[in-house]
Structures are given as structure tokens and as C-alpha cells.
Amino acid sequence: MPPLEALASPTMPAPAPQKSSTKCYHCGETCDRSLTEGSYYFCCEGCKFVYGLLKENGLCNYYDLSSTPGIKVKGRFASDKFAYLDNEEVIGKLIRFTDGKQSHLNFYLPQMHCASCIWLLENLHVIQPGVLYSKTNFGRKEIFIAFDPTATTLRKIVELLAFVGYEPHITFNDSEKKREKKVVRQQIYKIGVAGFAFSNIMMLSFPEYFSSGNIDEHYLERIFNYANLLLALPVFFYSANEFFISAWKGLRQKWLNIDAPIAVSILMTFSRSVYEILSGTGAGYLDSMCGIVLFMLVGRWFQNKTYDSFSFDRDYKSYFPLGVTVLKEDGTEEAKTISSLEKGDRILVRHNEMVPADALLVKGEGNIDYSFVSGENTPVARQKGDLIYAGARQLGGSMEMEVIKTVSQSYITQLWNNNDVFDGQKNKDKSFIHPWSRYFTAVLFTIAATAGVYWWVVNPANILPAVTAALIVACPCSLLLSATFTFGNMLRHFGKNKLYMKNASVIEALARVDTVIFDKTGTLTHSTKAAISFKGETLSKRELNLVYSLAKESTHPLSRMIKDYLLQTNHTEPLPVEYFKELPGKGLEAMIDGHYVRVGSASFVKGPSEEVSSAFTQVWIAIDGHCLGYYTLANSYRDGVREMAGNLQGDGYRVHVLSGDNSAERKNLQYLFGAQAPLLFNQSPQSKLDYIKELKDQKGLRVLMLGDGLNDAGALKQSNVGIAVSENTSQFTPASDAILDSSQVGLMDAFLRYARSGKRIVTASFIISILYNIVGLSFAVRAELSPMVAAILMPASSITIVAFVTIATSLSAKRKGLA
């Protein structure tokens, strides 16, 4: 949740302290003090410009609501990046409603993170004339915008949003998912109806409870009973219908699902109550029935609410842009949707755009970032004629490409759709609750039948009351509630620690795992931080400033790491840069304050013959043609990896490491994981997948894989549990079962312990529920179950179970060291 204290006391930010590095007033990034506006400092022109725009429109409240709420402006996007939004077909897909004067649309804005965001986004109309109003939903990170299509365009709105840092996540799916809201409301109606009926029936049943079944005025008794029946009708036919539907669907597939015993119980209670009331022989158990339905519905609602905050069902298409620029033969550009892209089309891919389909580079220089496909975030140079796979991101200039495969046939799509891997058969082992519920049903029927036989011999008049009462009182609802609430609560605790799971069955699968496999790059190591060291001549303050000024100009990850390193260690200051040139895959050069500075690869800085082979990334520097030395960027491991690995092995897990890199890190990894742990290097995505498959199929192990995004998509999906480790948890990785914030990798041992405790908690709550059932059944088989006993016993058991599991899961989380 965002820092709300800031809202309560909107204090003016204190003047920046007097030291050479400070924080950007807009985005909070550490920066130098060269760019100012008023009394504030900015890290880049982009941030300063956004500040200027907001100030001009009187929107500076943005900075008062939370401190440094802005999102770093990542360079200027190409002017026609959003050109496809002028395409009628695209507009038609995105706009939900229009009458010519007003159009409505909804966007998912993953960057929304605090009260300031809400405030700015709801004041869009101040900046952009033509926007009528906008409304955010913080929980879903969505914005609803109503605008006048004659005064502004979809493209302008998206460009504004992107400019102020909230680039909408526009995908194919947006146009398809509109219906889920209705389902959620249906569920609330059902709870409302059940709650209404339950409380009123309870009230009308009080006379019955306290007079122990003998109300003096018989007409009143009949009125009470009929009123109860009337109130129970909507509960039976409306609120409870999903249990019947689900049970029926299960039966048709010859599968007794968890809803079946509930449906039987509700049906039985209702028919016996109707019979008793119509025949005037009793008051029935309608109060208990409505109670069950209400508790079950609340349990389901709670479950859905827990899942609501993550929408996991995104496929690879969510990652691709909607539109692409196609060059026609006469040289004109045209925006096309990706699905209509054909083989042989010439496309234009600009800076920071994704290549949507496998294509040949025809013109321009490629500087390709494959991090989406391979996890490797150092861009590689590609020349004319090279094949570039879908999913690659171009950095630097624009390039012309010829499509050789359509989107649905491209490499990444194939990896995705690989039937071998993505057949949806994952976690075939059903929840351990299912066998329980079947034992439960079997035992229950045996008890009921035994009671029936006994009374058939002793007193046939009691057969029906005893058998039906047994079925009524022994409702498996506490079984279901305990699992729902235990796992729901655990999901919340995992979420608090930034492990976001797809659903509750992931917890059970996690508890069964016996092998843990880590990917190295990005999972065990920092992907934006490296251990940097310098080798060569000692640099003077002035030389450091020169290098810093040059590195600052580039957005390349290596430049950024060096820039941050210099800023933090040496308090460098920028100098004016002229003739800046960035050569993709090679390095940077510029004239700075009268010196010619070059930073980049060895061959770039020292000359083409000087190719150095090293296990580590090196960045060489030269000033005025004199080579001064190089920076080594070594992997920097995340905190707590060694303790975690030790704990995991202590708990009996087998720990493996698969790395896509060479074996230079073997020593470090052996130190972290012990000499016995299998370490494999130079693994391709396919070989990782095969390795996991072999562990699973040949050795019968249950594998947990922690990997990085799409690179390990196949491996994540192949494993029993795949956890995607991500710097940015608002980006979902479809192949995974869970997403873990990369800073929390060191907590993996605690997560696994907590997952295992889940089963114990559920088992304990089952025992409580069985004790209640024994008490209830002891009344029932003697044919002495009064409506009052049922009405006390059933809600009491549900409430005890819910309270028990809620407290137990919270305590257990604390004991396992989770926040």
C-alpha cells in the first residue's frame, strides 16, 4: 500500500542536503546536482520536463502527496511508436463505448504505485484538453478514461500517459476480457441473499429453540415454519445453485468432486425440512442449511478476492506490441496489427521496440537486447543479413527487417506452444483434500447405513430421521472451509513477502517438492548491480568526471552500472559533452571539456587486434587516445544466498544450479552451495528443460525451478513448481506458477518451510472438524438431533475452524521468519 502518512501531512520537501549526490525530485534516483529547476534537482532532462509540464498545469500537488513519486523517464520514445493507435481497427478494439461525443476506454497501468499516481491520473483532463474525466482503480491498477473523440485522440492520450511515466499495457487481451466483473457481482448477490435468509430464519426459529419443540399456539408454529420455508427458497434455488452445478458437472465426468457432498447435504436438509414442514411433523433444519450455504459462499468469495489482485492468465501475446510499422514498396509507412503481418513484409523496428516475428535484418545496425528471450541483458550487435528472433528488443537506431515467419510460427511462440511442455497437465496430483473428502463421504455413508440397519431392527419408525440427520449434521463444509481459509491466508502471507502465487494448489505442490534448481543470472545474481573494480592507472578526480559524464549519456545497462558506481564512490560531477556517439555493441565516444574520451570494449578502445577473452565483462577507458585501464564487472550475488542454500540442504532438499553462462563462476557457486551440489554451465533453455524432465521422469523427483522470466519459460513450465524471479513483479510471466520479487530470493528456505506447515495446519483443522462431527453424529444416529443442536453445532464448527486456521497460519508465518 502506498505511504498514506504523506497524504495526512503534506509537508514541503526539505531543501536538498549539501553533498554532491542527491535524489531526483521527480523519480528519486540518485543523481548529481547539475540539472536544477527552482530549488529542485533532476537526474535527466526527461524528469525535469515532466516536472515542468505538471508545474505549468498547477499539478505540483503530485510531489506533495508522496515524496519522489515519479517514474524515471526512459529516454524519449520514438515519435511514432504509438502510430498504430490511429488505426481504425485498433481503436475499435480498445474503445469500449462511443457515441461520437464521448468514448470510454480502460487501461492497465502497471506503474501505478501510490496516492500521487491516483491524483495525477485523475487530473488528466487538466493537462490534456478533450479528456472528460478519468477514474482509477488502484487495486486492479486500471484507469478508466472518458474523452471527447472530436477534441483529442486515443493516440494523444496514450502518448501523454507514456510521457508522464504510466505507459499503458496495451495487449490483444484487453479487447477480449470484459465479462469477469459480472461474475463477481453475482457472487456478492448470492451472499447477500443467503445472509438475509439465514438471519431471518434464525430469528423466526428462536421460539422453536426455546420451547424445545412445543409451541403452545399451533397456528403460530405453522406460520413460523412456512415463513422459514419461503425465506429458504431463494437460498436453495439461487444462492446454492453453483454447488449443484459443480457437483453435477463432476458426476457427469464420473468424478466425485468436493462440491458433491455439499450438494448432497444441502439437498438432503432441504427435502427433509420441506417434508417436515408440509406434513406438520417438525420445524426442519432450514436455519442450518442457510448457514452452510452462507459460510461456503463467504469462503469462496474470500478465495476469489485473494486471487483477484493477480491476473495471471496472460499469454505470450500480452508481451508483444499490438501494432508494427510496415514499409510499403513505394516507401510509405503504414501501421498494421501484428496478427495481420505476413511473410515477406518489410517492417521498421525503432529504438526500444520489440521484434514481433522472426525476421532478417535488411538495413540499419542491430543492437539487440535478448533479455526477453535469453535473460542476458548485455545487448549484442547484429549485422545486415542476420536473422533476429521474435522477442528481441532493438536498442539504438531504427532498423528495417524482412519478416520470414509470421507471428504464430516464430521461435518464441513455438517454445510457448510446445505441446510437450505446455499441455496444461501440470500438477496432476490432485490436492490431498480430495482423497480426504472421499474417505469422509465413504465413512459417513457407512455410519448412516449402520444406523439405518440398527433402527430397522429396533424401531423402524426411526430409520428415516436417523439416516437423514446423519447426512445433515455431517456436512463436509468445515473440510472445505479449512482448506480455503488456510491456503487463502497463506497466499496473503506469501504475497506480503513478495512471492505471488497463481493459486492455492501451488502451495501444496511447493510442500511436496524435494529438489530445488536455481538459474544463475538474474536469480542468484543481481541483474542491475555488479561488483565493479578498476584495473590500471589510478584515475584523477578529473578523469573520473570525464568517464562519468560520458557514461551518463548512455542508457546501456553497462554504462548505467558504471555511472551509478562512480556517483556513489567518488561524488563525480558532470561536464559538458559534445559530439556524443554511441556505437552499438562497441562503446561510447565524445569530446568532453576538451578531451576525447572513449569507453567500451577492448577492441573498440585499444584497437581491433586487442580482443581480450575473459570470464568477466570488461569496460575499457581511454582519454585522448591513452588507454588508462578497465573496469571489471563481476557477478554480484544476492544477500543471503549461502544461508538459504545451507538451510535448504539441511532440510533435505537437493539443490542444483543451472547457468547459461560459462564456468568462470564455478568457485563462487561452490562456496555458496557446497562442493556436492551439481552445477551445470552453458545451458540453453532447451537443455535446462531436458535436465528437469530427466530429473522428473527418470529419478522421480519433484522439482522446484527458480528462473528468470521467459528465458527459462520452458524449464519453469516443465518443473513441478516454476517460480519466475523478477525485478518488476507487475510484469507477469505466464509459464510460471508464482512470481518472486528478486530481492527475496534469500527467503526461499523460509517459503518452503511455510508451505510445508500448511498441510499440518489443514490436518489439525480436519481433526477439530471430525470431533465436531462425532458429537453431531452421536445425536443423529440416536434420532435425537433437534433443530437447535444442529443450528448451534454447525455454525460453531465453521467459526472455530476459520478462527483456528487464521491464527495458526499467521503464527506459523511469524515463526518461519516471514513478515
Next chain:
Amino acid sequence: MSVLVILIAISILVAGGFLAAFIWSVKKGQYDDDYTPSVRMLFDDNPDSTKS
């Protein structure tokens, strides 16, 4: 005792009214977003008033 019957009828009617109000509020979307409004009500009405 027949006054009881009238009382019960009235009480159920009142409760029914509340049920109807509840369903209406859900339909109006009051339960769609249970967080943002709590922040929104703290904002100033007119952003231009803070123009510096």
C-alpha cells in the same frame, strides 16, 4: 397473539428493504473498488488552486 404475525411481517419487510438496498449498491458498483475512494476523498477539489 396475532399482533406477532403483523410484527413478523413488518420485520421481514424491513429486512427485505435492506437486502434490496444492498443489491442496488452492488449493482451501482460501490463494491467494485474498495481502496481508491478512500484516497480520492483526501484530494483537493480544484487542482488549479495550488498553481504556483
